Amino acid sequence: MSNLIVYDLMSATAQTLYMVFTSTFFAVLLGLPLGTLLFSSSRIKHAPKLHRALSLFINITRSVPFIILLVAIIPFTRLLVGTSIGMNAAIVPLTVGAIPFFARLVDTTFRSLPSGLIETGYSMGANSWQIITRILIPEAKPALIHAITLTAITLVNYSAMAGAVGAGGLGTLAINYGYQRFDGGVMLATVVTLIIMVQLMQMCGDYLAKRYLHH
Amino acid sequence: MTMIELHELSKSFAGKPALQHINLSIQQGEIFGIIGRSGAGKSTLLRTINLLERPDSGEVHVDGQVLTQLSRTDLAQARHKMAMIFQHFNLLHSKTVYDNIALPMRIQGMDEDSIKNKIDELLPIVELVDKKLAYPAQLSGGQKQRVAIARALSCSPKVLLCDEATSALDPETTDAILALLKKINTLYGITIVLITHEMDVVKRICSRLSVMVDGFIVETYALANVFAEKDSIARSMLFSQLSPQLPSCIAQKMSSTPTEKALLKLFFQGEESTVPFISQSSRELNIDINILLANIDQFDTVTCGVLVVELNAGADLLETFLQKCKQAELIVEVLGYV
Numbered sequence: 403m404s405n406l407i408v409y410d411l412m413s414a415t416a417q418t419l420y421m422v423f424t425s426t427f428f429a430v431l432l433g434l435p436l437g438t439l440l441f442s443s444s445r446i447k448h449a450p451k452l453h454r455a456l457s458l459f460i461n462i463t464r465s466v467p468f469i470i471l472l473v474a475i476i477p478f479t480r481l482l483v484g485t486s487i488g489m490n491a492a493i494v495p496l497t498v499g500a501i502p503f504f505a506r507l508v509d510t511t512f513r514s515l516p517s518g519l520i521e522t523g524y525s526m527g528a529n530s531w532q533i534i535t536r537i538l539i540p541e542a543k544p545a546l547i548h549a550i551t552l553t554a555i556t557l558v559n560y561s562a563m564a565g566a567v568g569a570g571g572l573g574t575l576a577i578n579y580g581y582q583r584f585d586g587g588v589m590l591a592t593v594v595t596l597i598i599m600v601q602l603m604q605m606c607g608d609y610l611a612k613r614y615l616h617h
Numbered sequence: 618m619t620m621i622e623l624h625e626l627s628k629s630f631a632g633k634p635a636l637q638h639i640n641l642s643i644q645q646g647e648i649f650g651i652i653g654r655s656g657a658g659k660s661t662l663l664r665t666i667n668l669l670e671r672p673d674s675g676e677v678h679v680d681g682q683v684l685t686q687l688s689r690t691d692l693a694q695a696r697h698k699m700a701m702i703f704q705h706f707n708l709l710h711s712k713t714v715y716d717n718i719a720l721p722m723r724i725q726g727m728d729e730d731s732i733k734n735k736i737d738e739l740l741p742i743v744e745l746v747d748k749k750l751a752y753p754a755q756l757s758g759g760q761k762q763r764v765a766i767a768r769a770l771s772c773s774p775k776v777l778l779c780d781e782a783t784s785a786l787d788p789e790t791t792d793a794i795l796a797l798l799k800k801i802n803t804l805y806g807i808t809i810v811l812i813t814h815e816m817d818v819v820k821r822i823c824s825r826l827s828v829m830v831d832g833f834i835v836e837t838y839a840l841a842n843v844f845a846e847k848d849s850i851a852r853s854m855l856f857s858q859l860s861p862q863l864p865s866c867i868a869q870k871m872s873s874t875p876t877e878k879a880l881l882k883l884f885f886q887g888e889e890s891t892v893p894f895i896s897q898s899s900r901e902l903n904i905d906i907n908i909l910l911a912n913i914d915q916f917d918t919v920t921c922g923v924l925v926v927e928l929n930a931g932a933d934l935l936e937t938f939l940q941k942c943k944q945a946e947l948i949v950e951v952l953g954y955v
Contacts, residue, residue: 519709525696525699526697527724527725528693532724536723536724540712541709541710614711616752616754
């Protein structure tokens with residue numbers, strides 16, 4: 403491999419990491435409240451209609467294949483970042499795709515907590531907000547870290563797909579060199595880089611979750 | 618002074634009644650027990666006192682306030698003065714003992730200095746000074762319940778609600794936790810309401826008790842008076858709790874066909890338990906009385922005992938003996954013949 407390819411591989415890796423971390427950040431920022439609201443509407447402040455509506459919305463957005471979502475929201479992407487090509491443009495569909503995924507994980511995480519915790523909160527005179535922020539989120543922290551890791555890894559996968567429409571990163575590299583020029587060496591190097599990336603992310607996630615796990 | 622007053626409470630779940638016309642008043646500073654089988658509605662009843670369960674109809678008065686009429690924020694305020702402990706402790710595993718105890722105070726918005734002072738005051742009472750920075754996973758069941766009790770006490774409550782608080786604990790730990798509840802009752806004058814399916818728990822610390830059956834409160838007595846109530850469920854529960862199980866080698870031999878040897882169960886209460894009734898009867902009637910099992914216990918101020926005896930007598934002598942028991946105001950039950 404020439405130095406040029408190595409340079410391309412490194413910059414593509416950096417681009418992928420940038421896309422994955424930025425979209426994970428926004429997905430968590432928006433998915434955590436959405437997931438909490440989904441949980442809260444069924445278990446804390448009963449609002450069956452809201453719960454059904456949110457659940458339906460999440461299911462619909464989750465069932466759209468990412469490659470279709472990518473194209474379908476191009477107008478929205480243009481509106482937000484001014485272009486539909488490049489890394490920043492890819493972050494929009496990546497985030498939109500990951501929000502309902504992460505929200506569902508948040509809901510599942512809260513559901514797996516002992517149900518007595520909410521009752522305990524109420525018996526102390528806590529309000530719904532205090533129950534969520536002072537009891538549920540601290541108790542769910544290790545599981546939430548796992549959920550963030552899972553989302554980030556899923557986004558590595560999605561970002562490679564976004565490469566197909568010119569997002570940049572390892573996906574674009576793999577398609578341009580590996581697929582269109584049929585260069586097996588570059589293809590293999592890309593795949594190995596992705597494997598290492600996912601492996602490292604999982605290890606970091608596990609390490610962080612373990613730090614917060616006290617049982 | 619009345620601390621808790623429940624007036625005509627009713628509640629049903631999906632058409633199935635859980636509470637029916639509950640009227641109950643609990644005095645300040647007393648330890649009140651509610652006993653019943655699982656499904657009798659006692660857990661629902663306890664949860665209506667702090668409105669974790671809202672009754673379909675009826676009123677809940679606590680410390681002069683009508684909780685059922687309070688707004689959400691006023692109810693949260695009122696709950697600060699009513700703490701609750703649970704069968705499975707419900708501690709936060711992600712937080713240390715210190716932070717668990719601090720939680721209700723932080724929810725109330727107390728400053729960290731006052732929180733620290735309060736925790737330093739509470740830890741010696743629950744005997745957990747050396748566990749201040751431990752996590753719940755590192756504690757035994759009894760220690761976890763002590764943390765939960767300290768957490769409950771942190772906001773200086775007037776009422777402590779105990780939901781099967783000792784049901785997940787072994788007998789020795791149960792004793793220790795009950796002793797602690799008694800201690801804080803004496804120390805702070807906190808009104809304690811506990812629900813349990815174990816008569817033993819009620820017997821140890823309660824001054825009054827109610828029996829719940831199918832959503833109704835069927836009996837309410839002072840513990841010391843239970844024995845005077847001949848047909849009460851509470852008394853039969855106390856007696857069955859008092860009397861030891863017959864070993865299977867005897868139980869299997871027993872039949873209901875009368876023979877020369879009868880097995881009797883005798884309950885003594887109050888003063889009678891101190892009178893040497895058996896040896897007197899044996900001398901007077903000239904019969905052999907073989908004591909198989911015996912137990913004696915104290916219920917509040919009343920001493921109570923049970924004896925299972927084998928009577929080597931014919932039908933006539935047995936009848937005389939039974940008469941004698943009745944005169945002495947003993948409760949006697951013919952278990953069978955061997």
